[in-house]
Amino acid sequence: MYAIRTENLEKHFGATAALRGVSLDFSAGLIHGLIGSDGAGKTTALRLLAGLLRPSAGSLTYIKDGRPSSFAEFRPGLAYMPQQASLYPDLSIAEHLEFFRDLYRLDAATFKQRSSELLEITRLGKFSARRAGQLSGGMYKKLGLMCALLQSPSALLLDEPTNGVDPISRREFWELLYAQSASGMLIIVSTAYMDEAERCARVHLLDAGRLLASGEPRAVLKAAGAASFEEIFIRGGAK
Amino acid sequence: MTGFDLHRAAAVARKEVMHIMRDPFTLALVLGLPVVLVVFFGFAIDFDVKNLALGVYDRDNTRHSRQLVSVFESSGYFLPGAVDSPAAAARGLDSGRYSAALLVEPGFGRELGGGGGPRVQFIVDGTDNSKAQAVLGYLPGLTGAALRKFGAAVPADPVPLKTRFMYNPELNSRWFVIPGLAVIIIGLLSILMTALTVAREWENGSMELLLSTPLRPAEIIAGKIAPYVGLILAGVFFVNLVARFGFGVPFRGSHLLFLSGTVLFALASLSQGIVISVVTRQQQLAMQLSMISGLLPSLLLSGFIFPVESMPAFFRYFTMVLSPRWFMEVARGVTIRGAGAADLALPLAALAGLCALLLAAAFKKFKTDLEP
Numbered sequence: 220m221y222a223i224r225t226e227n228l229e230k231h232f233g234a235t236a237a238l239r240g241v242s243l244d245f246s247a248g249l250i251h252g253l254i255g256s257d258g259a260g261k262t263t264a265l266r267l268l269a270g271l272l273r274p275s276a277g278s279l280t281y282i283k284d285g286r287p288s289s290f291a292e293f294r295p296g297l298a299y300m301p302q303q304a305s306l307y308p309d310l311s312i313a314e315h316l317e318f319f320r321d322l323y324r325l326d327a328a329t330f331k332q333r334s335s336e337l338l339e340i341t342r343l344g345k346f347s348a349r350r351a352g353q354l355s356g357g358m359y360k361k362l363g364l365m366c367a368l369l370q371s372p373s374a375l376l377l378d379e380p381t382n383g384v385d386p387i388s389r390r391e392f393w394e395l396l397y398a399q400s401a402s403g404m405l406i407i408v409s410t411a412y413m414d415e416a417e418r419c420a421r422v423h424l425l426d427a428g429r430l431l432a433s434g435e436p437r438a439v440l441k442a443a444g445a446a447s448f449e450e451i452f453i454r455g456g457a458k
Numbered sequence: 459m460t461g462f463d464l465h466r467a468a469a470v471a472r473k474e475v476m477h478i479m480r481d482p483f484t485l486a487l488v489l490g491l492p493v494v495l496v497v498f499f500g501f502a503i504d505f506d507v508k509n510l511a512l513g514v515y516d517r518d519n520t521r522h523s524r525q526l527v528s529v530f531e532s533s534g535y536f537l538p539g540a541v542d543s544p545a546a547a548a549r550g551l552d553s554g555r556y557s558a559a560l561l562v563e564p565g566f567g568r569e570l571g572g573g574g575g576p577r578v579q580f581i582v583d584g585t586d587n588s589k590a591q592a593v594l595g596y597l598p599g600l601t602g603a604a605l606r607k608f609g610a611a612v613p614a615d616p617v618p619l620k621t622r623f624m625y626n627p628e629l630n631s632r633w634f635v636i637p638g639l640a641v642i643i644i645g646l647l648s649i650l651m652t653a654l655t656v657a658r659e660w661e662n663g664s665m666e667l668l669l670s671t672p673l674r675p676a677e678i679i680a681g682k683i684a685p686y687v688g689l690i691l692a693g694v695f696f697v698n699l700v701a702r703f704g705f706g707v708p709f710r711g712s713h714l715l716f717l718s719g720t721v722l723f724a725l726a727s728l729s730q731g732i733v734i735s736v737v738t739r740q741q742q743l744a745m746q747l748s749m750i751s752g753l754l755p756s757l758l759l760s761g762f763i764f765p766v767e768s769m770p771a772f773f774r775y776f777t778m779v780l781s782p783r784w785f786m787e788v789a790r791g792v793t794i795r796g797a798g799a800a801d802l803a804l805p806l807a808a809l810a811g812l813c814a815l816l817l818a819a820a821f822k823k824f825k826t827d828l829e830p
C-alpha cells in the first residue's frame with residue numbers, strides 16, 4: 220500500500236509562488252481529489268509528487284507498505300498522467316501499449332493479460348489500430364489512463380484527466396478509477412470540476428497555492444458550513 | 459532504475475523509427491535533400507573560371523593578332539568581343555561587362571619576328587581577386603600556345619620546374635566541392651533532426667510523460683540518436699552514389715575508414731542537436747539555433763571554401779572545436795587522396811574527442827525533471 224504526505228510544501232517559480240505551505244495527507248487505497256480553479260497549484264502539486272519538480276521548501280514523504288521510503292524505491296510503483304496531450308498522434312493504441320510495455324519491461328504474458336483487461340474495461344479493443352491523433356477526447360484520455368495503468372501501479376497521479384471530455388465519457392472514466400481503487404491503489408486526481416469533488420473519498424481544496432480545506436467531501440462542506448464547494452472557493456477568494 | 463537499459467533505449471528507437479517512417483517530410487529531408495543539393499550545387503558551385511567576357515581592341519588586325527585572339531577564344535576560358543577603342547574597353551571593365559581586356563597595338567605581327575617585343579596589353583578586373591588570380595594563372599599557358607601557333611620558339615624557363623597536380627590532375631573543382639558539400643549538408647541535417655525531435659517531445663508534453671517513467675536520459679538520448687545515425691548513413695550513401703556516378707568524383711580510400719569518420723561526425727552533430735533542444739525546448743528556436751550553429755561555422759570555417767591554413771590565428775584555433783572542419787579533412791582525404799587511417803589519425807582523433815565531448819554535454823544537459 221502506497222501513501223504520500225507533504226509538510227508545508229512550497230514551490231516558487233522566480234517571484235511567483237505556485238504553492239504556499241501546503242500540508243496534505245494522501246492516505247493509501249483512496250481516491251483523492253485536488254480541487255481548484257485554473258492556477259490554483261494543482262499541476263504543480265502533482266508534478267512535485269511525481270518527482271518532476273523539486274520543492275522550494277517543505278517536505279515530501281513517500282510511504283511504501285507502511286514505512287517511509289526514498290523516491291527511488293517508490294517510483295517503480297508510481298504512474299503519472301499529465302494534463303497536456305502527451306501521447307503520440309501518429310502511434311496507434313496498440314503501439315502506445317507496446318511502447319509502454321517496453322519502458323516498464325513487462326513480460327509477454329503479463330502484457331497480454333494486462334492489455335486485454337485494459338482494452339476491455341475501456342472498451343477500446345476494437346479501436347486498437349486507430350492512431351491517437353484520430354481518437355475522440357474521451358478515448359484519448361482513456362488511452363492515457365491505459366498507458367499509466369499498464370504496469371499495475373500502486374499509486375496513480377492524474378492531472379485533470381476529464382478536462383474537455385463529454386459527460387458520458389467522464390462518468391465512464393470515473394468508473395474506471397473506482398475499479399482500480401478497489402484493488403487498494405492510491406489515486407490522486409486533480410480537477411477543476413466541482414461536481415467531481417463529490418466522487419472522491421478525500422478532497423483537498425487549493426486556491427492560489429493555498430490549502431483551503433481537506434478531508435472527506437461531506438465533512439469538508441459541513442465544517443465550512445457551505446452548501447457547495449463553489450461556495451467555499453468564493454469565500455476563500457473573498458478572504 | 460539506475461544504469462543504462464538497452465531494452466528501453468531500443469523501445470525509444472523503435473518509436474522514433476515509426477515517427478520517421480510516418481513523416482514523409484523528415485524522410486525526404488534526410489534522404490532526398492542532400493542528394494538534390496549535391497546535384498544542384500555540384501553544377502552551380504564551380505571554382506573553375508570559364509567563359510569570361512574579354513574585350514578585344516585589335517589595332518594591328520593582322521593574321522598574327524587574329525591568331526592571338528583565337529588562342530584566347532579556343533581555350534574555353536574567354537569569350538572575346540571586339541571593341542572599337544581603348545576607352546570602350548575601359549568602360550566595359552568599369553561596367554562589369556568585361557572581366558578582362560586585350561589591347562593589341564599596331565605592328566604586333568610585324569614585331570613578332572623582329573628584335574623588339576610585340577606590343578600587347580592584358581588588363582584584368584581585380585575586384586574578385588580569386589578570379590583575377592585564376593586568369594593570371596592561365597596566361598603562361600596561353601602565351602606558350604600563341605607562340606607555338608606563330609611558329610616562334612617558346613623561351614626556355616630559367617629554372618625548368620615541372621609541375622604535376624596529384625590526385626586531381628585536371629584541377630576539377632567538383633572533386634573538391636562535392637565531398638565538402640556533403641559534409642556541410644549532412645552536418646546541418648543531423649543537428650536539425652535531433653534538435654527538432656527532442657524539442658517536439660518537450661513542446662507537445664510527451665517529455666513530461668517519458669520523464670515520469672523509468673526511462674533514463676541516457677536511454678532517451680541513445681534511442682533518439684540511433685535511428686538518425688542510420689538515416690544519415692543512408693543519406694551519405696546516396697550522396698556518394700551521386701558524387702561517384704553523377705559527377706565522376708573518385709573514391710580512392712577505404713570505405714570502412716570513411717564509414718567510421720561519418721559515424722563519429724554524425725554522432726557529434728546529433729549530440730549537438732540534443733544539447734540545442736534541451737536548452738531551447740522549443741522547435742522554432744531549436745531550428746534557428748541549429749541553422750546558425752550548424753550552417754555558418756561549417757560553411758565558413760570548415761575549410762569548405764577558405765583554406766583553414768590561410769585564416770587568422772584566432773579562427774584557425776577556433777576551427778579546432780568544429781567537427782565539420784575535421785570531417786572535411788577525412789572526407790576529402792579518403793575520397794580524393796585515398797588517405798589511410800595513419801594519414802588521418804589527427805582529424806579522426808579530433809572527431810572522436812569532439813564526439814565524446816558533445817555526447818557528454820548532451821547527457822549532462824538532459825534534465826530529468828521539468829524545472830525551468
